[in-house]
Amino acid sequence: MFKSIGIKRYYNQEFAENLMLQVCVLNINEAFNTISKLTHFDIRFEGIKQEPWGKVIYLWGPSGELLHITELN
Structure with a gap:
């Protein structure tokens, strides 16, 4: 079980x-x-895209890191 992050x-x-991190959502x-x-943060994102594995939002954080917010098929 995930307990902490350093x-x-x-x-x-x-x-x-x-860096790319995938976060699965329901x-x-x-x-x-x-x-x-989220207007107070230095982020950018694209709308929901349909990919072969599910629906994805591509979100870039303030450091340039990429998050794939994904609802799997």
Whole structure:
């Protein structure tokens, strides 16, 4: 079971720009509505896209990291 995450004061631009994390959700529309309301953060995202494995929102965080918010088929 996931219990904690360690965060360090270290930034590697190449790592951040090549990092991808997939987060699976049960309802992609609810996730999109939540993401759309995040106006106080330096993020960018695309609308919901249909991919062979499910529906995906591509979201880039403030460090350039890419998150795939996914509702699997």
